[in-house]
């Protein structure tokens with residue numbers, strides 16, 4: 001087996017089989033894959049090809065039925081649930097298609113969530129959460145609740161939450177699936193900056209080839225196997241693309257205003273001490 | 274994950290659904306309130322009984338004419354003529370554990386003072402009776418041994434009688450009529466309250482036993498002996514020798530039943546204490562059924578909450594919550610519900626018990642112990658009924674939880 005110390009993620013003929021009564025569903029059928037530290041990978045493929053299954057395994061939410069997964073040279077196939085929880089907490093950050101923020105909880109508190117489970121003292125938690133929100137450009141929305149934020153803003157809060165414990169890898173399953181095209185590019189901009197400026201490894205799943213072009217490398221799945229794995233030619237840089245797109249900034253802001261008017265009971269909570 | 278923070282999160286989660294939380298707590302509030310109130314009633318009764326027992330005197334030994342054999346032929350003590358003043362003297366002489374003994378002859382009497390008329394009981398005895406029962410006079414004095422020896426018409430009044438006959442006057446030295454005879458009032462006793470049996474011990478007149486025997490009841494025997502032993506142990510130890518002595522004096526052959534019975538204060542205390550404790554326990558356990566119902570309410574709402582927040586649980590797990598983290602979060606939520614409910618319940622119970630005391634005039638006694646037990650019980654209910662929902666939350670699969678709609 002080839003040793004490559006720079007590979008943070010190594011999969012070795014990973015299988016995942018679901019049992020639905022009598023029927024066996026082979027979601028992954030022998031996936032071998034390496035992702036190096038600092039890479040930006042887009043995973044593509046038809047619906048049902050096993051992308052989310054792979055992400056769940058990469059994210060230590062699930063374990064392979066067969067095969068091995070080394071994360072940072074540690075074989076996670078045999079780790080206990082508590083050890084997996086710890087890895088998710090410290091090394092990984094998740095971004096979901098549906099944002100998955102806790103409602104009726106401020107953006108700041110949402111971002112703080114992973115730090116609670118890391119056992120960080122409250123003062124430090126607030127500091128880190130504020131920093132993370134500032135990194136995604138939402139420093140001024142800390143006290144807003146998810147219902148008072150636009151979709152793009154909610155996804156940025158989710159990214160801040162993924163960043164707050166300074167992970168090595170950010171995993172995003174269709175992070176732009178629920179967003180319009182400009183907002184999608186904004187999200188890609190944030191991910192690209194994190195990747196470039198902080199060397200964060202980013203793995204995203206996407207259906208849209210346009211979005212995949214912001215990555216460095218595209219892996220295509222079909223029927224639970226890797227069909228193609230190649231470098232992106234003519235990589236798009238979101239920072240450069242954004243000025244060419246029609247600005248929705250104002251409309252976005254107005255929309256957020258509207259929402260906060262619609263729900264007068266949801267006044268922003270006071271900042272926790 | 275630190276406890277303070279989990280507790281804060283639990284409070285926040287409960288505050289989000291105020292009405293629901295309040296309704297859920299209602300079960301616990303009613304349960305704890307009912308336990309506190311009913312136990313306070315039971316303990317009030319227990320306290321009264323203990324007071325009654327203490328009013329018997331110290332190391333008291335009580336001898337009554339009559340048979341006390343359960344199920345056997347039972348003759349009223351009034352029909353038995355064998356217990357006499359000589360027995361009192363024999364006991365004092367021959368049973369070393371007994372320090373003092375006084376006879377008691379009972380009769381009913383119509384008492385008249387001016388235009389006041391009162392029907393009460395009269396007890397004939399000797400001066401040491403008041404000493405045995407630790408029952409001092411509040412004014413005047415008890416009659417003397419000479420007055421007993423001469424069978425004089427003197428008496429001491431219980432407070433109830435005194436209050437009735439002499440509204441504002443000082444009774445000492447006044448002459449009252451008992452039946453047809455004039456009696457001089459020598460003193461008024463202090464109030465003694467209710468006896469173990471619940472009757473008013475102050476509604477009574479005391480006179481020399483000789484006077485009562487000869488002039489009121491027209492008998493030569495006595496009905497009771499009130500004795501006092503040298504120590505609590507001695508009172509129990511005295512039962513056997515007294516029984517033997519009286520059987521011999523009454524010429525009761527072996528195999529025949531006693532024509533008297535002996536009771537010690539501690540026996541009465543044990544018996545009465547047991548009865549009232551059983552009552553308290555019974556009341557308390559009936560009330561705690563509602564606590565159980567409250568617990569089931571908590572379980573129900575926690576199960577609903579776990580289902581509603583499935584996705585939240587998934588998110589928490591994805592960002593690093595362990596099973597224990599999730600479990601303790603929901604457990605603490607359940608315990609918070611039951612604890613807050615329990616605290617409110619304690620207040621409701623306190624208010625309820627004072628309302629019962631005021632408006633129903635039932636004696637109630639709030640014991641801190643009952644409050645502590647109720648508080649601990651409500652926490653235990655929270656843990657017990659919160660455990661299953663919390664376990665369910667902790668066992669969720671993060672992937673499925675995240676996908677839950």
Ligand SMILES: Nc1ncnc2c1ncn2[C@@H]1O[C@H](COP(=O)(O)OP(=O)(O)OP(=O)(O)O)[C@@H](O)[C@H]1O
Nearest residue numbers: 018020025026027046047048049050051052053054
């Ligand atoms: N919990 C499960 N139980 C049974 N089968 C499952 C389960 N999760 C996924 N599958 C099956 O595994 C296969 C791969 O699913 P997966 O969610 O990985 O696809 P995907 O590539 O993410 O698709 P999409 O683009 O629609 O999200 C599918 O056939 C799916 O039905």
Ligand SMILES: [Mg+2]
Nearest residue numbers: 051052053173
């Ligand atoms: Mg998917």
